[in-house]
Amino acid sequence: MDDPKTNSILDEGNRLFLKKKFIEAIQYYDRILTENSQNLSALNNKGYALSKLKEYEKAIECYNTALTFFPDDLSIQVNKISALRKMKQFSESLDLCNKILQNFPNYNIVLYHKERILFSMKNFDDSILCCNQILDDYPDNADVLYDKSCSLAMRGELEQSLEILSLAISNNSKFKNKAKSSTCFEILKNNHLFEKLIS
Numbered sequence: 001m002d003d004p005k006t007n008s009i010l011d012e013g014n015r016l017f018l019k020k021k022f023i024e025a026i027q028y029y030d031r032i033l034t035e036n037s038q039n040l041s042a043l044n045n046k047g048y049a050l051s052k053l054k055e056y057e058k059a060i061e062c063y064n065t066a067l068t069f070f071p072d073d074l075s076i077q078v079n080k081i082s083a084l085r086k087m088k089q090f091s092e093s094l095d096l097c098n099k100i101l102q103n104f105p106n107y108n109i110v111l112y113h114k115e116r117i118l119f120s121m122k123n124f125d126d127s128i129l130c131c132n133q134i135l136d137d138y139p140d141n142a143d144v145l146y147d148k149s150c151s152l153a154m155r156g157e158l159e160q161s162l163e164i165l166s167l168a169i170s171n172n173s174k175f176k177n178k179a180k181s182s183t184c185f186e187i188l189k190n191n192h193l194f195e196k197l198i199s
Contacts, residue, residue: 124151142172150184
């Protein structure tokens with residue numbers, strides 16, 4: 001049964017987290033963990049706050065602790081994938097993605113991490129396959145459209161890359177600036193269609 005006192009401390013930690021006061025939020029999560037080292041929400045939220053502070057190794061320690069008590073918790077596993085990816089531990093994060101996708105093949109947040117990991121590993125073909133799988137469900141997802149256009153550009157499929165980039169920008173104009181500074185599109189720097197898209 002939920003403990004009202006624990007819930008109150010957790011709520012205060014979450015309130016601080018949402019205000020981006022991550023260090024203060026962690027202090028509240030630690031108060032809970034001092035009383036109950038197996039509190040799933042406190043472990044997960046502390047790990048997430050540590051990730052926001054770019055303390056990925058400490059975040060992964062929280063996630064690993066949580067997984068010893070709750071080995072099948074998907075939220076913890078996804079947060080661990082994210083931290084591993086940011087640490088450039090691509091093989092381990094990819095293994096964890098594949099493990100989850102065996103049971104949940106259309107888990108889009110995991111597919112999203114996987115396509116980005118594969119891109120970082122320069123596996124553009126498989127990254128595009130993951131993008132396509134997500135876009136089957138969410139055809140207007142600008143982040144995934146942008147990632148797909150990057151992979152297509154890296155494969156030299158420039159016409160298709162521009163077509164997909166145009167869709168990404170029409171769904172979210174922030175990708176104009178992102179495309180301007182991305183090394184993926186250096187090959188298109190003098191392409192008039194590309195210049196028109198990012199202007």
